[in-house]
Structures are given as structure tokens and as C-alpha cells.
Amino acid sequence: MAPVGQDTLKTRRTLSVDGKSYDFYSLKAAESQIGDVSRLPYTLKVLLENLLRHEDGVTVKTEDIKALADWQKTQRSDHEIQYRPARVLMQDFTGVPAVVDLAAMRDAMSAMGGNPTLINPLAQCDLVIDHSVMVDKFGTAQSFKQNVDLEMERNAERYEFLKWGQSSLDDFNAVPPGTGICHQVNLEYIAKTVWTSEIDGKTIAFPDTCVGTDSHTTMINGLAVLGWGVGGIEAEAAMLGQPVSMLIPEVVGFKLTGKLKEGITATDLVLRVVEMLRQLGVVGKFVEFYGNGLDELTIADQATIANMGPEYGATCGFFPVSQQTLDYLTFTGRDTETVALVKAYAQEQGMWRDANSPEPVYTKTLELDISTVKPSLAGPSRPQDRVDLDNAKNTFINEVLAKAGKKDDLAEYSVEGEKFTLTHGDVGIAAITSCTNTSNPGVLIAAGLVAKKANELGLKSQPWVKTSLAPGSQVVTDYLDKAGLTEHLNALGFNLVGYGCTTCIGNSGPLATPISKTINDNGLVCASVLSGNRNFEGRVSPDLKASYLASPPLVVAYAIAGSMKIDITTEPLGQDKNGNDVFLKDLWPSNQEIHEAMTASLTRDMFIERYANVFDGTPEWQAVPVSEGETYKWNDKSTYIQHPPYFKGMGPEIAPTTDVIGARPLALLGDSITTDHISPAGSIKADSPAGEYLQSKGVTKADFNSYGSRRGNHEVMMRGTFANVRLRNLMAPGTEGGWTTHQPSGEVMSIYHASMKYQEAGIPLVVVGGKEYGTGSSRDWAAKGTNLLGVKAVLVESFERIHRSNLVGMGVLPLQFKDGDTRESLSLVGTETFDITGVAGNIKPLQDVSVTIHHADGTKKDITVLCRIDTENEVEYYKNGGILHYVLRRLAA
Template identity: 80%
Template sequence: MSSPRKDTLNTRRTMTVGGQEYDYYSLKAAAEKIGDVSRLPYTLKVLLENLLRYEDGDTVKSEDIQALADWQKERRSSHEIAYRPARVLMQDFTGVPAVVDLAAMRAAMADMGGDPKKINPLAQCDLVIDHSVMVDKFASPTAFADNVRLEMERNRERYEFLRWGQSSLDNFSAVPPGTGICHQVNLEYLAKTVWTSEEGGRTVAYPDTCVGTDSHTTMINGLAVLGWGVGGIEAEAAMLGQPVSMLIPEVIGFKLTGKLNEGITATDLVLTVVQMLREKGVVGKFVEFYGSGLDELTLADQATIANMAPEYGATCGFFPISQQTLDYLRFTGRDDNTLALVEAYAKEQGMWRGPGSEDPVFTDTLSLDISTVKPSLAGPKRPQDRVELATAAPAFEKVLEDFGKAGDTAEYPVAGEDYTLTHGDVCIAAITSCTNTSNPDVLVAAGLVAKKANELGMTRKPWVKTSLAPGSQVVTDYLDKAGLTEHLNALGFNLVGYGCTTCIGNSGPLDAPISEAVNKNDLVAVSVLSGNRNFEGRVSQDVKANYLASPPLVVAYAIAGSMKIDITREPLGQDRDGNDVYLKDLWPSNSDVHEAIGLSLTRDMFIERYKDVFTGTPEWQDIPVTEGETYEWNGQSTYVQHPPYFEGMSQSIDKPTDVRGARPLALLGDSITTDHISPAGAIKPDSPAGQYLQDHGVTVADFNSYGSRRGNHEVMMRGTFANIRLRNLMAPGTEGGWTTHQPSGEVMSIYDAAMKYRDADTPLVVVGGKEYGTGSSRDWAAKGTNLLGVKAVIVESFERIHRSNLVGMGVLPLQFKDGDSRESLGLVGTEIFDITGIDAGLIPRQDLKVTITYADGSQKDITVQSRLDTANEVTYFENGGILHYVLRRLAA
């Protein structure tokens, strides 16, 4: 969909590696024309190469290339560029709706008289089915087999649809369930660090880059692959050849020095990094790590830090190509040709970090001596809220105070059990994907803690739901070989599945008597998980306080059973002889961990596990495959339905107009996450989505989750703003998806109110505070907003991905100015909003006028900034969304 390439700077060169010729676009040759780029941040060198390779005089012009070199003058830029990643990575929660959209676009193309086969990924797209396994069964030798069976039963309709995509779409592959999480499959198998493709009989080499429909796509930055999370909408556009439109970013350099002390984990380090970068403020910026401390980190450590870029708010958290990169590629089974090309290409292009390398120049920097890192947790509801382990127990008293439970030490019976529950009891302890399960150090450490505890006759507390969900089958291979699996099993950490479980809300139900005791007595129950997300209502509807921790600490808290115990000073429990056992008695030394890894983890494990990665189990292979260019929609399916986005669409554009007479659907506070807007977890029976499913013959036991039903817009629009912890200030005293309809004053579900407004042709707005849309790259948070009839979202600040997704769905993102906010304007939800200035035509980041009419008839005019940040985004919005724009171009 772009013009022929120009290469006006004449930068195409040839190198020979291992007897094979590769063409490449030389940064050294470009520097002769645009100026020295040797000290550009590594990430910007990747973007520069991308512009050189795709220069066409249309989407990429010579001035765009010069602007990247000129970035060094101010170390920031307002210049917009068009970036084309090499490939797209998807997980199934976000991947299924993306494939649904492609199927709907094929149907729309046919309706418009075009060729449906034009709707096809042009870039390689890999979908890894990793988000659908739930922890129904646990602490049992058959837990894995039972959970896989339930997964296949629940998700058969979705998997049949994905099999259609696999057979009908070009450049599209699906990694079957039970293989691992997308990020670890990417790290261990899919990524190459330097990518190649065939063009006109020549092999072209260039940096491996990707975008992914999961915010933690950034994990691959640890392998020097520039990648980040985008919404499914933006990923689909990238698949279809549409560039990612972006401003040349600021790049923050994070200098690491020193070495981790004895007993300190990569998780402790990353939680410290998250806290520091959140305080620094890096939303929408690139972060690049440098300094001598990188030489003291394993590549798995680097991947752990890169994984949590969304938690520190950055677009990416990048580590340059180094000897560690080559060593990891070799150890995980990549071939010699790949290794030779990566080294030769990186050194030729100035993308290699090694002895004597000059530090890049950065927009700003910060530094950390990693020898100062202390054992840490993060919680109870945000990843950046780090708590030192030594202060976690007293800090929990403040958490209880915040929940209105200060000083409440009452103990409550559990039906049929001989124990009681109280505030602070750990009900979930999960070693879960994806931050840590790429890292053998912390997983082996967890196994060694379990081994010592088991040998002393200790086990988990009976109220703790334990689980082990590795990101790769290789993990269980080396835990088996190290002799640690039996000890993890003895403490209840049996394998439950290979996939994203507790972190995404797939923690499964607590045992009924425990759930009943927690809810009946309004207990502040706790989860401790080795993941990256601990937002309210996400992990479990029964658990209010959630803490991120390293895998060995997860095991320790399962043994202790309570967040009120100071596990740095108090005993975790007693051995079989009644002697107190402390954390220091169980914690392995660094040498113990490294010795166990050295004896158990081999290159052959990776080669064996990935040799048939796309084949899947016999159950997967037995799923019937539907043929055809367009999908035969099943009107009875409750998982996959034909979405309405393209109904009645024509080749011509209806330009957007001013919004008049809009009512607020929700007034929300700060740090509203995409999980608040579009939850992924359990569906409540009495919710609009639950009622819909029951009306369509689905029993409560078969509800599955919101995440698994993202292919059905009827479920998902009913689930928009349905998080059980959402607090809509328009419905004071409520928690969950409630609002007050105006002008009737009736309190009802947000979905029901939206339908009443739709019947009355009343447009809607949503008003929020700071960091609106933080969290996962969840396109349904924008799709659901659109389908409820919301025309604009007006907030104090946006997180990057959600703002982009709103634009992609034709919802106008507006930002308060001049100190205005919901509070300063005295908004209560009875107001009427008029947004003017749209009719006159839009330009990026322009000011618009909003007139607020209060219930007493008084009016106030305010100025807001349109967060259509680039010319491309204006075009997308004018088309009604990015997919509408792409479809019109393809049809033309």
C-alpha cells in the first residue's frame, strides 16, 4: 500500500556473512549525508534504518530521515514518522477479536464489490494461544490435564475460528494451546534479533522488530528486538501494511552499575526499576538501559526488566545487542547462520554494545547501583507501589486502614474446615506468567525453597490456592531434571498449565467454603503472584489486596499463609519436630541456584520443545477446519459473532461533526485501567453480560471469562465498564458498572443506560482524571466505548496505548487544559456537553471548545486539547477509525 522505495541517500549496501550475501541499508552511508549518528540511542538507530529502508517519498520522506539525525540537537522532536515493524505478535484474548475484525473486513470488502483476498496480513503474524487456560484444578497431579481438557471444551468455538484463520489467511500462524506464553515463545523461538526477507531475488537483512497485541510484548526488548504493545486495532493495520504513526520519541537512558547482592532476585530489581521510572515519568517515551551493570545481568534478567515497561509506563525498555544476546540465541537453539548474521550486522551498523562502546546521548538519564536493591514486593493494587519486604507486614496495617478494617483481628470459621480466616490471609499464591517465568534463576530458587521446606516437613497453609503456570515447556523440563518438581508438587505448586493465568484474571475460583467466608465477612484477602499486574478486581473477585513478588517469595508466603507475618523476622512455620523455621533457613544461595541451573538446563531442551511448535496436541489437530475466503458466521455462537463496525459502510466518508447535547455516561477518577473499562476476568451472573449468556442458554458454570469471549461484541459491549471495582462518581455508594441515567435520575447498569441514550439519539461522553487507560493494550476498552455510543473521552491525561485505540475506533480523545478537571468544574453527572470546532476541520493537537450546561441552566466554556496527535490519526478519525480507513484504501 506504499509507493516504490526510493533510497535517495543511496544507502543500500551488501555484506557477505558465512558465504551468503545480504543487502542492507547502511547507517554509515546515511551519516555521510545527514550527519554523524554514531551516538544516537540504539532504539533510534533501529527507527532510522526502518526509514531508510521504507523511504518512498510518500509515507517516508527524506526530511523524516534527516529529522531522526537532527533529534540529537535537542534530544527530543515533534516530528512525525511512519514506522513499519517486521512482524506482529498476538495472544489469543486480543488475537481472536483481531482475526474477527479481519473476517468482518473480508465480508465488508465483498459487500463493497471488492476482492476479499485483499484483506490479508502483509507482515508475518504469529498468534500464540496462551490466555485461555484457567486454574480450575490445582494442587493435584492431574491439574494440568484437567485444566487443558476444560480449556479445550470451553474454547472449542474460538479455536475452530482460529483454525479458519490459520488456513485462510496468508502470513498467519497459530501456536496451539499448552505451548507457552507468547512472550516466551517469542524470546526462545520466534525472534531472530536480525530479520531477513527476500526482495527481487536478493536477501535483505534488517533489525528484527515487532508490535504485539499484549502490552508485555516489550519483553523481547531484552533480546535487542524493538517491540512494544499496541491495541489489536493498530496491530491489524500494521498487518495490512499500514505504518505505525508516531512522533520521534524522547529516549531516557537508565544507567545500571554494580551487581546484585547475595539473595537478591531479578524481581526485586525490576520492582525497584518500575518504581523509579514511574516517579521519573516516562509515559510515551523509550527507555534504554546502559552502563557496566548490564554485564552483570543475564539475558533472562534483561527480559524480566523489559517485560515490565508497561508498568513503568514506557513504550519500550530496550537492551542493545551484546555478547549476551549471541550467547542466549545460541543456547536457545538458533542456528549458526543467524548468530553470525546478528554479530556481523550489529557491528557494521553501530548497534553492538561491547568493550569500548561509547554511551549514546539521551533526552534525560537516571541511574541505579543495583547492589543497593533490597528484597521487595509491590502492592496492594499497583505495580509501581514497591514495598520493601522488611516493611511489608507493618505496611499492610495501613492497607487494612484504607479498606476500613483497621484493628479488626476477628477470625471467621470456614464451613467444613478446622481453620479460620482473617484479614490478610493469603488465599492465592501463584507462580504465574509472564515477568519471571522466562528466568531460570528465580524459578530454580522457588524450587529450592520448596525443596528445603518439604524436607523439613512443611507445606502450604490449607487456605492457600497454589499454582505453577510456566511460560514455556522448557521450564518444567529443567525443574524435572533438577529434581525440584516433586518438592514444588508437595507444597501444592503442581503444574496447572502453560499460559497466562493468575495475572490476567484466570486464577479460577477459590474453594467454595473459602470464597463464602471471604465474602460473607468482607475479608481483605491477599494474593501473592509472580506476575506484573495487580490491579483492583483483576486477579480474583474474592481478593482485594494483590502483591507482586519473586517466585521464591510466592512459595514462602504460601507457607506463611498471611501478609501480617513479617517473614524477614518471624518464623514461616514449624518443621516436623516443632522447631521454628525462618525464611533464611529456606532461602538458597546464589551458588546453589547457579549450580542447579548448570546441571539441569541444556540447549537440547529448547531444540526439542520447539521442533514442532505449530503442530499441537491431537485434540488441537482434531478441531475441524472451515475453508473459504470469507468466514461462515454461526449465529448461535456465543464466542464469535459478526461485529457491526462496517455495517452500511460506503467508499465515501461522512466527515465528523460537532458533538451536541451529550450526556456523561461515567465520571471517573485517576488511574482508571483498561481492566476497569473492559475486564478480562469472571462474568457475574447478574451482570448484563451474564444475563445475555443465560438468555442464550449458557449456564453459569460455562460462562468462561470476558477475555475468552472477546470475539462476541454482544458480550463485550455489555461488559464495558463492568469491572466490579469500578467507582463511577455518577452513582455514589455503588461499586461496579453502575451509573445514573439522566434526566430520569434512575440508577441502572452502564450498559442499560447507554441503550436508553441510544434510543433517544443522545450522544455520550466519559470524563476521567489522570492516567486514563493505564494497563493492558486492550482494544475492547476502546471498542466497547465506541459501541456504547461514547463520542469523546475527556480526561486529564491518557496512557499511550488506550489513547491510540480510542482514535482507532473513532472516539475523540480530549485532554483538559488550564488546570481544569472534573473536580474544579464541579461535575456531578447531570450536565450536558457541547463540543465545537470539529465541523471546521481537524488538525493534530488542536484546541476545541466544550460548553458545559449545568442542571440549573448556567453554562461554562472551557478549552480542551484534541489528542489526535498526528496527521495520520486525524485521517483515521475522519474515516470513523483506522480499519475503515484501511478498508477504503484497499477497496479503492
């Protein structure tokens, strides 16, 4: 943690809790100088305390503190502040490249004559290995062990590297594989709601805050911990003591009233919340939940809503401290001292919510009576596209098939070696997975009860459905076992496959070869149903063109039904042992049944026992060798970990910025291009540039693993940039995947190979897109890969928050159309060249930049665009060539 500041406003006070003294920075004490802040949103109170504690006259000034207090007057601000989160959370897909960067920075520091150990976390960093396990094996009692064995075999190089990081970097903790999902481990164990630090012999208390390299870091907002996702490069800067530069955000208040009706799940609620907030538009804003409806939601329910902040586009989705917070902290094994401090601190600082709390002022508000929520799915390719469950069948037939250019002709196709046939709408994957839902005992118990009733009636999952259960922590299997539900889930094929993200991150593993072949040979539009938060195109499985988000009990129901063309609200799911039709209502548990099963099976001791040795890991993890040393000994033959080229030839002085002249477009893209489109996490195709590279290194297709697992090797990742199988580059009409048309040759080739030709010729590149560019995961490789392909600028109609920041962090210009200009209105086809001027010299935040577009017929068009380098800090990052270069030069100096 960065040291405390000057405290010019003299707000440092002492709080006594159960005989122990804590120093803290008092919001009440500040009010005499900055005005009443009692109705400031809870999230902004957290930011205000952060500024009070770190005020140093340089990065945080008294005018920054006053600007935050003055927010109440207009509920918006264009004032920039420097925010320092208490800690950093990482998962291994994004954590490995972050540690690779730190190792490379240590080498660069040595090369510049500096001390490599200066490259070291200054804030606590917890990395949870949860993204690597794949569903290769499923549906048997041996599935878990088989998948773990494969995980350890595939990822030995990565895990050895992470162990180096754990032994060589200070304040860096690695939670071993097979423990749980990072957000659930954060919720159940790491987070404290109020954090403490020992400074100069005093214990300082302050709000627990974090940033994470996974966009769903927002889940911790359910426990009143302000946290959100950032790119890996921004997280690395935070680890190295750099503040997060941000504008004081707008705060949208979401009022919840009422109570969920019988049979409605927290998943149904969150899908409605996502739909409403996407319609309102909250990108770059904070969302804060309030109203008496919060009293009807458990912390697990709140965490479920907070988790999907990225899906509704907000920076965070925050729930204040309440009695439920204290109850959850107690039940999950936090000590009494921590719980007492949380209550005393929150009440003292006006951060406590109850019926008597003043209602904050917000930029905008909206309201939902949660008793109106209906059973829902979301799909087929975006989390915000909610579908009423009773309309899912019609929507699939009339919209999904129609959009794919298919008719529901009911034709069925035989599968080699099987007795069943396949047709449009069949469910290929049914997965209980992801932090969104596996943190919530209510929906998991419900899934188990649906399985119990189905199994007792003799129902089975359909044989073409790949079923899996991947809980977010080991506590889940403990309470499912104790409730007697594991055996019933197993009977339907929902055997434990691993503790990790699995299907939601794209690690669904391959479908059986005959099934995959039948689907692809006949152009079938088949589906996955998962209890996750992400269903973007090409993410879950390359074989399944539609993906639906659903609650865990609905996942079980669709595994039994086996098709999206069954209205499971009115049509039978199957027949019982006696041939009688069984309907969803026959299987669905009552709220009372769920409550009784939870009460009887879930205990505080489970959390205490499971997290007592959280860092120890399995014998297989303990057997992974550890290499020692201040700097990492790179292995040139490794296909997982390679020394990245970002700092090659870097000197202590920055080079002046230059305009971008004669740039060629590498891709022309449409709306809602996700970070999955830009940098996929899933399977690597054998005939792709990345696949060809791996084969040239002697790696067989069976050992390709995934893009996500190889993020420590820039050679793989730059070849995988814009390589999503569902990407449609308008420069290469009629193609799908990572293709472009090289200019001026007119040759269609892979985006990677075109980039190499352009770079050899010294030609800079641009990418042009539409609205919501960079939606989705906080994937630093979407920016790193863009940089390594020689792209100097990305010109789009609008950016999602994290990806814009990542582009700046990698020295790529984010430019935004204005004055109504778009790719379509400018008639861009990909044969143009672009001159971007006004960048050289003294860049200012949010300045206008001139772009001259030269068409192939000799005509030209001058337009003005907005440079989305938003803050002064970002200007410095861009001038240095990136945020890590900026940090490295400062530390070296």
C-alpha cells in the first residue's frame, strides 16, 4: 500500500473497537472544510476517503477532495482524480502475462543500470489459478481427476513460472489450481470490507478496495468492496504504486423494491437488471443499488448482480455495508475482530445502510419492483438480450434460425456410431459454471433439487448434451454432498469436472468428434446453455452458434429436454419410468425446499476448514519445481513463456510523439466487437497462424491448449489477434475469421501475415470499427496484440471503458468519430490510406485530431475525430510508449 499523505485537512482520527485502536481518515472531520457529504453516493464516499488518505499535494491535492464533495451540486464532474486501490486481484490467464511483464521489466531495469528488485508489488496481489482447467472429460466419477491431471501436464511451464513469481516478488500470493474461481475466493476469503495496514507503528483502517485483471472483479461490490476490472497493464501499474487515473464518475442509482416471487431465481433478476441498465446506458459510470428490496436479497444474490457489471457496461455495481454484510462475513469464517471493525467503521463514516440512512443523490435513477421479474434466458450471443423463458422456443425458431439463414425444416441427421440424430436447436452443452452463479448456494441447491426429482422419476440428460459442474469453490461440493444432491447431479451427468471458469471462459473442451462433424457438415445451428455471464460469438464452443445464459436449475432442465425448440414452460421435458409426461413444474423446487436444504447443509465450519490451507495446493502443485533469482531465466524453447519485446532498445529518455501518415486499414469492423473477437481465449485452430507456429515448434494439435493458457508467449498471441472464428472483417467479404485483404496487392490473407508484410514495408496500420468497440473481458492482450501487429490507431464510434484504457496503456491511439461520421457514411472499403495529424508534440486530454482519408480513386476527405486519451496521466503514458514504459523510466530515475 502507498504511504499515507500529508493530511492538510487534518482529518486523521482514532476509532476504538473492542479495546483496539485504529487510525482512520474521517469524512465527518472533513465536512467543516468541504461541506456536508452525508448524501454523497456510498461509492464516492469510498473515493473521498481514498483521496483524504493519500493527499500529498502532487498526485492528490485539496482541490481534488473538494471537487469530489462538490459533485453533489451537479451529480457529474469532469475533474480528474488519482485513486489508489488497496490491493490487486488476478486470474491466471491475465495474471501470467502480467508476471511476464514484471519479469521483463526487471530485465529492462538491469539493462538500464537500475536495481531489478525495484520492480516489485507495493500493494497486495492475489493471483488465483482458475482459468486453465478444461472440460476434456465429463460425466463420470473420474472426470475431475482426469481434467486436473491434464491441466497440470499442459500448464507445467506456466505454473513453474508463477511459482517463480511467488518466491521472487513481495506481496504476491498464488492460490493453486483446483481451489476455486478468483471472484468467489475473493468473496469468501480474501475480502474484508474494511482493510487495515500497519504504518509507522499505527494500524490504519480504510475501506477494502481492489482492481482486478478480470472484468468480473465487480462481484466483490456485493460485499461492499469497491472493485472493478482493469487491463493487466493497468493492474501492473497499480501493483507498482501508480494510482489509477480516472474522472470523477457519474453515479446511477438503481432502486430495488419488492420481493422475488415463488420460483424466481437470482439469475432471473440479474438478467433483467442487465437488460435495463444496457437500455439506459451506463458505460463508464458507477451503479449503486438502493431501496428496501435490498433487504430481501442475500449477499450471494447481491454478488450475483454485482458480478455482471461488465455485462450491463458499468464500472461497478455497488451494494453498501449492511447487517447482511456482517452476517455473511461471520458465516464465511472471518474473525470477530474484522466483523466488529466493519460495523464500527461503516457507521462512523456514513457508509452503513439501514432504514434510517439518508438516500444518496444520484446522476440518474431507475427502479425495478423485483416481484415483476420473470423466468428468463439471455442469448443467443449477448448477455443483455434477455428472453422470457416462455418465449425462448419461438425466439429461437423465428429469430435465431432466421438470422442464420436457416429454415426449421425439422430435418434430422444421423450421428456416426450413435442411435440418436441431431437437428437445429439441439443443446450441445449444458454447463453449471462461472462465478456469477456458483457463488450463490440458493441457485446451486435449486439445481441439485431439480436433478434429484428428475433422477427419482427416471429422467436422464439427452445423450448428445455435454454436461458439466464446475463450482466456484470447494465449499460448494461440501454442501451439495451434505445435502445429498451430488449423487443426483451425477446421475444426470453433472459430475464435478473442476474448480474453475471452464465453459464460461471458452474452456468447454471439444464436443465428441461425431457430434462436431454432424453439426458442421450439415450447418446445424445448435446451442449451449450455461449458468455463466458471457455468451459472445465463438466464445463457448466453435461448434455451437447460439449460447444462452441461464440459472443452474434451468441448465439441468435443458440438459433433460435437449433442445431449444421445446417450450419447457408448457411442453414435457421427458417421460418418467411409467411413460408419463414430466413437466418443468414437476421438478421445480419451492423456495421453502431450497431454504430448508441450505439451512441443513451449509455451515460456517465448511468455509473455515476449506480456506485454512488455501495456499498449499494439491501434491501435484507442490511438486512443481521453483526457480530462484531476482530475474527470471527465460527458456527459448518454451512455447508458453517468452521474453516479450515491449522494452527492446528502450532508453531512459522518451522519443517525441509523431503523426501517423499513410496508414493502411488492417480491419474494418462492425458494432459490438468484443475483446473475444480481438483476442480469443479458447481453442486454437490447426490451420491458423498460431496453430502453424505451434506445430513448427513441435507441438501437436492435441497439446495446443488454449489461447488463454498461452498468454505468456507473445508469438502465439500476436498470431491470435483478430483470429476469432466468428470475426467478420468487411475488408474480406464472404469470409469469417481472421482474414483481411492486403493492399495494394488485393490478396486475401490472414490478418497476421498481412500485418507482417505491412510492417516489413514500414507501413503503419489502423483498425476501424463501430459502436461499443472492446466490449467484454478486461483482456490486455486485445491491446497488446493490436500493438504488436503494428496498429498505431483504432478509430471507432465508441469504446468500452477497459479496452480504451488498455489501448492507451500500450501506446495505441484510441480515436472516436464525431460529427455523425461513421465507417458507412464515409464509404470506407479498406483500400484507403489515413493521415492522422495533430498528435505530434504537445497532446492534450480529449483533444480533436485531424484525419485525412485518401481514397483509391485519388479523392480525399478531411474529418475531425476525438482523441480518447482522457486524462493527463494517460498523456504521459502515451508519450512514453505505454504505461509500463512510463513506470519503468520513473523507477529507473
